[in-house]
Amino acid sequence: MVLKHLCSVGQDLSYHLAELRGMACFLDRYQVLGLKEETVEAALSAAGAFLVKATEVQQVIDSSMKNYKAFFRWLYVAIIRLTDERGPSSELSKVTQQEVAYVAEFLYSFDTVMLKDARSPLGVYKPRFNLERLGQYLEDEDLTMPPSTENNMWAKFLSENPRLAEHPTIINHYKNMSLVQQHKHLKTAIKLVFSQPEHWMEGLFSVACMVMFPSVYSGGPMVxxxxxxxxxxxxxxxxxxxxxxxxxxxxxxxxxxxxxxxxxxxxxxxxxxxxxxxxxxxxxxxxxxxxxxxxxxxxxxxxxxxxxxxxxxxxxxxxxxxxxxxxxxxxxxxxxxxxxxxxxxxxxxxxxxxxxxxxxxxxxxxxxxxxxxxxxxxxxxxxxxxxxxxxxxxxxxxxxEAEEEEEEEEGMDTTVSSLEGNKTGDINEDE
Known part of the structure; x- marks a missing residue:
């Protein structure tokens, strides 16, 4: 659900930035505001990179779920056999080669990450199990286990054509960035878009008067x-x-x-x-x-x-x-x-x-x-x-004000269901 909202926000930002880029092309109208096409292009590229990273996180989640389910299915069958209890059905005990690969990948990630123990005064690095490589995307630091792009045909194509990879319309993939870092990168790029117009426009306005309101309690903010x-x-x-x-x-x-x-x-x-x-x-x-x-x-x-x-x-x-x-x-x-x-x-x-x-x-x-x-x-x-x-x-x-509108509709249309007339109150609630 979180990634669904992130993707929606990223797409909306890309839409508005694309509109802003179109405005920046009209130099006779918007150049006076300090709007530059280069900074808008950079922000649009950052929005695309954010969407790429969100998609990458979704792929990690999907892969983790496959490995997780395969591992516990295998673990359940192994426990049943070791305890000499009644064996599971043949369908449950049957393991495909693909599921074996999922289990192996799950076990491989147990002790591959060395993380600093914050409780240790000497800063000792201790091995810690990283649950399916997802938590690293929610930290404000580089990825400790970036995803492999060896089998990615698009990544291979760009690596073989560096001139094409440098084209501004190609969205960069920041392989080592976490989702949090990618979000900060996007915020910085958007701030740069509006920093120049802010500098250009601030000289066009002046304060006519100022009414000051004091702090009403000790040590607090003004308002x-x-x-x-x-x-x-x-x-x-x-x-x-x-x-x-x-x-x-x-x-x-x-x-x-x-x-x-x-x-x-x-x-x-x-x-x-x-x-x-x-x-x-x-x-x-x-x-x-x-x-x-x-x-x-x-x-x-x-x-x-x-x-x-x-x-x-x-x-x-x-x-x-x-x-x-x-x-x-x-x-x-x-x-x-x-x-x-x-x-x-x-x-x-x-x-x-x-x-x-x-x-x-x-x-x-x-x-x-x-x-x-x-x-x-x-x-x-x-x-x-x-x-x-x-x-x-x-x-x-x-x-x-939903009730007033419903009453008007009932007056115009006599075929409205009686259930609609049972609604009371000025507020209808949806969670």
């Missing part, structure tokens, strides 16, 4: 998980970030008018929001509340210009998360407005502290059962939300 949205229709910039690194007690929601960015001082609106579990009552502005009763904020993102998506963490014993949509218009009457001079620190601690749940309708909080979610990504255009589990190995995709 955590910042996200912003430019609302051009209302000439304002919406900004939100967490109070501390997640899990955080709350978040700041800030509104900055864009049409005042050239003024000496700027009118900035700010409010501090925290959230409590449903059913525990509401807490008014600046009321004191126990830290243990507050839901921790894990992540925040703008779903739409007028909607803020918040991912909350319930108690550690519950091991569940809470997702809510907070309308920014609900904070209109609780913002605290302050005028700050350019390059002056904005007084975050003076922002009113409000329990956000008191501004929402009943049932606005949705529980994500059996999942401790830590990250959030939303798209109001696509009407979807994605949450990432704490293990970083599990995601859940939520289809937003």
């Amino acid at each position: 955590s998980h910042p996200t912003h949205l430019n609302v051009s229709k209302e000439n304002k910039l919406m900004l939100t970030f967490l109070e501390t690194s997640p899990p955080s007690r709350g978040l700041y929601l800030i509104e900055i008018p864009i049409d005042e960015i050239t003024n000496v001082n700027i009118l900035v609106k700010c409010v501090y929001l925290y959230f409590m579990p449903s059913g525990e009552g509401t807490v008014g502005k600046n009321d004191e509340v126990s830290a243990g009763t507050v839901l921790k904020v894990r992540d925040v993102a703008f779903y739409q210009p007028d909607m803020l998506s918040v991912l909350l963490e319930q108690s550690p014993e519950n091991r569940s998360a809470t997702f809510l949509q907070f309308p920014t218009i609900a904070a209109k009457n609780i913002f605290r407005s302050s005028r700050v001079d350019v390059m002056e620190m904005f007084p975050l601690k003076e922002a009113p502290q409000v329990e956000g749940g008191s501004l929402l309708e009943t049932g606005a909080m949705r529980t994500i059962d059996n999942m401790m979610a830590v990250r959030l990504a939303v798209s109001g255009t696509r009407k979807v939300a994605v949450v990432l589990a704490e293990s970083r190995r599990k995601v859940r995709l939520f289809e937003m």
Whole structure:
């Protein structure tokens, strides 16, 4: 499954880099941006090499599975015979010459690798069984047992035609690189593509003004998980970030008018929001509340210009998360407005502290059962939300506003199955 996703990503990167290479050929349009065809070609070649390495890993896995199955089949038959138990069926005990070769290859890899013992202060090299040569691809170092290319007709053809092998359209095969090293090589090549445009374009822009936000706790970063949205229709910039690194007690929601960015001082609106579990009552502005009763904020993102998506963490014993949509218009009457001079620190601690749940309708909080979610990504255009589990190995995709669309479809088509009408809730979940 991992390699399947790696191949998909590598193919998508190759597609976009190919599009970028086409843009780089139009010198009259894109040369002014510093886009160079040579660097794009190098990145495209690196993407191809990454796909080749991913395919190589898949071949190693397939070969390992064959050797592994053949070895344990042979081992099972040998144990049965040595213990004088009832012999296996003739079909099971029958071993082909190809299976013998698989078993021999499996046994050959037992003590062929000498790896440094990290626990030894003298750095003694001890033999260690390398399980089917797969782990070496997941290390940030050269392969200890690179695959043999003796029977590879394409490799032989390139070795016999070195001029052809040097052609830019031929994808290089970095035989001794691991998959991790190949990934780093690809990242470096892509960064080089955009480094020159970044250098060329940075002189075209200048900072008109700067609003500074101080650290709200000792020793921490300036802000955590910042996200912003430019609302051009209302000439304002919406900004939100967490109070501390997640899990955080709350978040700041800030509104900055864009049409005042050239003024000496700027009118900035700010409010501090925290959230409590449903059913525990509401807490008014600046009321004191126990830290243990507050839901921790894990992540925040703008779903739409007028909607803020918040991912909350319930108690550690519950091991569940809470997702809510907070309308920014609900904070209109609780913002605290302050005028700050350019390059002056904005007084975050003076922002009113409000329990956000008191501004929402009943049932606005949705529980994500059996999942401790830590990250959030939303798209109001696509009407979807994605949450990432704490293990970083599990995601859940939520289809937003699905019920409203289903009701409209039922009104237009009376033949819709009654099962579709049984769906309730604003979110449909797919794992």
